[in-house]
Amino acid sequence: MYPASFSYSSPTSLDDALALLAEHGEDAKLLAGGHSLLPLMKLRFAQPRYLVDLRRIANLSGIERSAGELKIGAMSTYAALAASDLVRTLVPMLADAAAQIGDPQVRNRGTIGGSLAHADPAADLPTVMLAADAQMAVVGRRGTRVIPAQAFFVGMLTTSLAPDEVLTEIRIPLADAREGSAYDKCRHPASRFALVGVAASIRLAADGTVLHARIAVGGMGPMAVRVAGAEAALKGHAPTAEVRHAAAALVAAAVDPQEDLQGTVAYKRNLAQVYAERALASAVHRAGG
């Protein structure tokens, strides 16, 4: 309940934040909403020596549409995402996910950037980022780079973000009219994290067949993953219940669940199947299918 001692700064510019990161190296951790980091610090599972709070840095939050992208500031809260009309209409699976993270108080504080940088295997947003083909805008002292979501998540609690870099913005390519997306999750009865979460983005051709699909699954393995096989199973087909079922079966085959108090491996694979079918059905429906 009492974190170990640390030093704290809340710089007012990104440059200052980067300088502090450079100065303190591995001892430093960035603090956004704190809803991944502070719980670990209270239990002393994490004991950073130096916290760099991003809250005073201008322009790190906000959601705006520009040139074929939805730009989301890394400090945007889950509540802001869930309440955003832009997100709801342009990336509905992100609104689905944001509204189901934790609980209302958590959503009022937790941020998209914090969640993505933490990369908890049971978190919701990494899964959505994969299915959205999101681009992570990252700023470091060596400059700015953009990391595709698939290259951003590299393992359990691990991203390709360097220790001296800051995730500043998430850019999501916009869907066209015949694209629909959805996220559905089975929540852990206590923590409310995802036992399994499936994000699906479906683009339909004029004839109603699937032009392309992006499907990602999280919660059942060290990190969220895209399921190329399931995407391929949809492509070129009318997304009937049978086709969706077959694609969901490939999602279930792709996960790597562990037996625990929440269920057997077979049960968890079944959950992946069921929630993949639900996400796919909803995405297809939203795509006008």
Added chain:
Amino acid sequence: MAQITVTVNGTTEHHDVEPRTLLVHFLRERLSLTGTHVGCDTSQCGACTVLLDGASVKSCTVLAVQADGASITTIEGIAKDGQYHPLQTAFWEQHGLQCGFCTPGMIMSSIDLLRRNPSPSEAEIRAGLEGNICRCTGYHNIVNAVAAAAEQMRAAATPAHVN
């Protein structure tokens, strides 16, 4: 030590705090506002819920230094001019509390819930209280209390007919 300035229940406070001080400990120990409770250490129970710039937060998962410059409302600050907040009245009238330990957090969460949704359904009330645990009431009368307060607040917000 870090210096912070916060407005708590309308009063501006300047304090030196250790960076590791949680907002809930700052409120309880430095300001003696012990109505905000600590019921867990994993950010689940919601007993520590306060409003930070109007939004409900778990004050056990906010550092006091993160609240620098913010306005905070605790359970002690919601009655106005000696009048209970409608949620306080409703929790009392609907028997929405037993041991009373979760109650301040429940009420603070409910304030935010009704701010976002003045006319919640029963399901929306239950979902809106997802971040608060009660072990006594089975939530039945808490849900009733929030619904009753919502109705009362809507009625109060509707201008009376003038002939």
Added chain:
Amino acid sequence: MTAPTTPAPSLFGASIKRREDPRFITGKGRFTDDVVMPGMTHAAFVRSPHAFAIIRSIDTSRASALPGVRAVFTGEQLAAAGVNGLPAGWLLPDIKVPYRPVLSVGHARHVGEAVAVVIADSAAVARDAAELVDVDYEPLVAVADTATALSHPTQIHDIAPDNRCFHWSIGDAAPVDAAFASAPHVVRQRFVNNRLAAMAMEPRASLASYDVAGDELTLYVTSQNPHVHRLIMGAFVLGLAEHRFRVIAPDVGGGFGSKIFIYPEEVVVAWAAKKIGRPVKWTATRSESFLTDAQGRDHVSEAEMALSNDGKVLALRVKTIANVGSGLSLFAPAVPTYLYATLLSGAYAIPAIHCEVDAVFTNTTPVDAYRGAGRPEACYLIERMMDLSAKHLGMSPVDIRRLNFIPAHAFPYQTPVALCYDSGNYEPALDMALTKADYASLLQRQAEGRANGRYIGIGFSTYIEACSIAPSQVVGALGSQAGLYESAHVRVHPTGSVTVYTGSHSHGQGHETTFAQIVADQLGIPMDAVDIVHGDTGKVQFGMGTYGSRSGALGGTSIYMSLQKIKDKAKKIAAHLLEAAEADIEFEGGKFYVRGAPDRAKQFADVTLAAYLGHNLPSGLEPGLEATSFFDPSNFTFPFGTHIAVVEIERSTGHVTLLNYIAVDDVGNVINPMIVDGMVHGGIAQGVAQALWESVHFAPDGQPLNASLMEYAVPRADQLIKYNTGRTVTPSPVNPLGVKGAGETGTIASTPAIANAVMDALSPFGVSHIDMPLTPSKLWTAMNGSTGGL
């Protein structure tokens, strides 16, 4: 005892808003952790990370050197200072009672056992320093599993071979064996009653200070029974005389049994405050609560029921292994014996019952009384067996219950397992519940659903339970080391206001309201003129505290008895003032008057003032107006009722949705229906949660697997529904208020109602039993034709 008398219906029986609420809704409640003292220091405990280990050495030097640290103590130091171990408060024949030091000496026997304590100027520094205490452990092979503890090669305590704490039995085996030998039907089932965490919202806390000048130790502690804390800590552990040791249990944020017991931390805090000469505070983190608060249930039972062809229960035979954890918590031996096996007759006339219990030690958190305490385990077993028997015989679960109910004319009813039920009338409650549930329509809806792949289940629990456990002479003979009466002192002040000092302790039960209702009702004065004082041994004469749904029946009755003494004396004074014969004085609506001449009257306050002025009293009558009573009833009380749960199981995921929950309870007379309903609601939530979600798990090596709210699924509002409650009223004849007790009915009744509903929903799949918690994974697996891993 004479026939029940129900006081006039003005305040007794009214849903009065609670008088304690204004302080809680404004944040002005005063819980132990809210109390601050000058010079206060903070304790942090070093806890064993091992389930079973030898403590080779403890090096406190690094911790002691940290700035801000006042002291570091180990078990050896406390033992050397004369601090005794924690005693067992209920003893059974041949029970093994291992020495239980407040800080480990030699071995640590469960994860989280307190090994050392650090006292520092701030809680944060105390925690910093606790991490610097170096303990050299030699881990040993641990025992965690209830069912196999008796045959495990590891022996946890030298004095307890086979890890057996005790073997105990009740009932007469011979008629049971005879009934089974000739019965046409025998139904057998093994049951696991899953372990629960109490999870009172307020974590345990204690704050002690020692006043050198007055040589008095004061302890604020999260206790359901401060006098019991004072008696045990003073007399048995610390060697303090009671007049120099004050225990205060201020507002307490829920207990559910877990705050009855004396825990190591409060002993250490009390001892250390005197030792270092400064106040010492400790407040548990939730993580510590999960590891150290006494837990509940944890039985493995084999049950057999013998039945006639027409569904009459002929006999019941039960063998239970009860896990008591690493050592004996205060009342642990009573829970799987006198609070459990004595209830195995349920609501039914069962001619022969025999139950054997083996209590076992394991390297797990101690188990003791929790929310129902033994009675939920009994109710679950008997109510599941009734359903399994009905299914075996092709009977309706309603019919088999009705057929076996103890008939209304049979009360008081002596069961074959020691208890004599005070009063009961079981069919009206069942009928009311069936009506509320619209059972015929439900059955139709269930049948239609099944045809469409929807799996609705209807579950019954026609329960009884036992409250206001007594009398002291009897429980003493059965092993209790304490009396189980209750006391009240009523002090009428000169101007007619009243202070009641009760030995009951309210931690959510609303005593400040219900007890005031009794007083105001009896004296005809406003409730505002009545103050209820509890929870402070410095103020209250004595008390046994609040648990086992005892406060209304025992605490309330002792107040009632004092009020009769007050009225008797006041009547003498009124007669004197009115110059009438005492026998001619009536008391009604706060007024004494001469029978037949209502204008010849004195107000209550006139009489109380006269009592204190003493100018004009009947000769020989002492001035003043106060009375003390201790009520030790002749028997337990036995609430009963019918709960019906309606659930639906999602075929694809095994998720269970509650569709309806009906609770018809008979708790005797009701003082405040609003409060009783509230307690029933909360109990139902816990009972539902045991059936579906909550379960404490340990790995085979004794490591806890879900000791956090991140893993242990306490239900939230969105998992539950509105409960449909109703009531029948069968007063208890064993106390003058006619009340039975309402704090635990919901918990006791609801777990089997839910389990029966789930199993009913699964009946198309040919599944007859799954052990709790009925997780989606287990249900899905069952629906998919496999019992593997169940």
